[in-house]
Amino acid sequence: MKFYDCKPAPSPRRVRVFMAEKGIEIPTVQVDLRNGEHLKPEFRAINPHCTVPVLVLDDGTRLVSTAAIWRYLEETRADPPLMGTTATEKAVIADTQWRIEAEGFMAIAEALRNSTPGMKDRAVTGPVNYAQIPELAARGRQRAEVFLGRLDEMVGTKPFLCGDRYTVADIDAMIAVDFAKWIKLELPAGAANARRWYASVASRPSARA
Amino acid sequence: MKFYDCKPAPSPRRVRVFMAEKGIEIPTVQVDLRNGEHLKPEFRAINPHCTVPVLVLDDGTRLVSTAAIWRYLEETRADPPLMGTTATEKAVIADTQWRIEAEGFMAIAEALRNSTPGMKDRAVTGPVNYAQIPELAARGRQRAEVFLGRLDEMVGTKPFLCGDRYTVADIDAMIAVDFAKWIKLELPAGAANARRWYASVASRPSARA
Numbered sequence: 446m447k448f449y450d451c452k453p454a455p456s457p458r459r460v461r462v463f464m465a466e467k468g469i470e471i472p473t474v475q476v477d478l479r480n481g482e483h484l485k486p487e488f489r490a491i492n493p494h495c496t497v498p499v500l501v502l503d504d505g506t507r508l509v510s511t512a513a514i515w516r517y518l519e520e521t522r523a524d525p526p527l528m529g530t531t532a533t534e535k536a537v538i539a540d541t542q543w544r545i546e547a548e549g550f551m552a553i554a555e556a557l558r559n560s561t562p563g564m565k566d567r568a569v570t571g572p573v574n575y576a577q578i579p580e581l582a583a584r585g586r587q588r589a590e591v592f593l594g595r596l597d598e599m600v601g602t603k604p605f606l607c608g609d610r611y612t613v614a615d616i617d618a619m620i621a622v623d624f625a626k627w628i629k630l631e632l633p634a635g636a637a638n639a640r641r642w643y644a645s646v647a648s649r650p651s652a653r654a
Numbered sequence: 655m656k657f658y659d660c661k662p663a664p665s666p667r668r669v670r671v672f673m674a675e676k677g678i679e680i681p682t683v684q685v686d687l688r689n690g691e692h693l694k695p696e697f698r699a700i701n702p703h704c705t706v707p708v709l710v711l712d713d714g715t716r717l718v719s720t721a722a723i724w725r726y727l728e729e730t731r732a733d734p735p736l737m738g739t740t741a742t743e744k745a746v747i748a749d750t751q752w753r754i755e756a757e758g759f760m761a762i763a764e765a766l767r768n769s770t771p772g773m774k775d776r777a778v779t780g781p782v783n784y785a786q787i788p789e790l791a792a793r794g795r796q797r798a799e800v801f802l803g804r805l806d807e808m809v810g811t812k813p814f815l816c817g818d819r820y821t822v823a824d825i826d827a828m829i830a831v832d833f834a835k836w837i838k839l840e841l842p843a844g845a846a847n848a849r850r851w852y853a854s855v856a857s858r859p860s861a862r863a
Binding site: 591 | 703711713715717718719721722723725726729730741742744745746748749751752753757760777778780782784785787789790793796797800
């Protein structure tokens with residue numbers, strides 16, 4: 446297998462932390478997003494969608510989304526389980542991930558990509574250029590604030606987001622909180638539950654992956 | 655269990671077709687989105703995110719995303735499998751779903767919700783009101799056209815999107831094609847593979863669910 450990564454970017458980090466928790470090591474290639482390496486013909490031949498992470502399997506299959514790579518690694522390296530063990534656990538984790546993705550990651554990405562001068566005409570990932578929409582940057586920021594505010598209730602008094610066990614939802618939400626720092630947002634000062642949870646998950650060795 | 659549905663809306667239909675393929679029947683409640691029933695206190699008590707579909711499990715657990723409901727039903731009613739059998743199949747289906755969701759559904763929803771007069775201030779689903787952004791409607795429409803154009807290559811000469819077997823990716827993409835009609839877009843006239851595939855999946859009895 447081969448893993449295409451970009452160390453500073455949030456999405457491939459979601460895969461790296463997942464791999465670290467499972468003790469998986471895969472030969473890794475760094476793709477220099479800041480210098481547009483993902484838009485060059487050599488990388489387009491690997492992933493025409495021009496995004497990382499990418500996991501190339503031994504049979505040549507290319508997985509080009511975080512969700513697909515997580516699924517593959519969970520199926521092939523079950524221990525420790527990060528996506529649930531019972532049907533209900535698996536579904537609750539999927540529900541939580543959906544929320545983090547739609548209300549967290551996408552909102553933060555909207556705010557960032559529609560306002561950062563270096564991302565002019567790159568408001569959406571992928572091979573097609575789209576102009577920035579300043580109103581969308583403002584709305585994304587507002588939605589990201591709503592998401593960060595809700596995390597406190599989502600965690601509640603539980604050790605982890607989905608209960609007593611660390612799961613992929615904790616990876617996802619931790620990295621969403623870190624990604625929010627790119628647009629200068631953080632967990633509300635009074636969010637005691639979310640702050641306690643974040644301190645716990647961010648102190649795991651895997652968080653440095 | 656109890657299923658909260660809205661017959662005309664695309665997301666709960668994704669669950670209905672999935673259930674029909676598996677032969678699952680669950681007592682169903684219709685939620686009248688057009689008259690704002692999802693925003694009233696009675697429904698907020700069931701799903702504070704004010705969206706359908708919702709599946710309430712027998713233990714009271716509430717699943718409030720299509721992804722989570724699919725996962726639960728796949729885990730508890732394995733036959734016929736709709737989300738893959740081998741690790742690679744499961745991952746390829748997840749990859750395809752991700753693309754349909756991010757580039758299809760979300761683009762169409764952006765175009766629709768940011769332009770329809772009846773959705774003023776409802777540009778994003780959920781309990782918080784957000785104003786429409788006309789530029790985002792235009793961009794969503796452009797992205798939806800790109801997605802519909804890509805479906806031909808995604809299907810290629812295969813019987814179904816992910817190979818020889820009908821999967822959840824076919825459900826998702828079929829409903830994305832139908833959802834695109836809401837913004838008056840359709841598969842390109844020359845998209846022979848995509849049109850052959852659509853005719854096949856849309857003629858299954860489940861498509862009428």
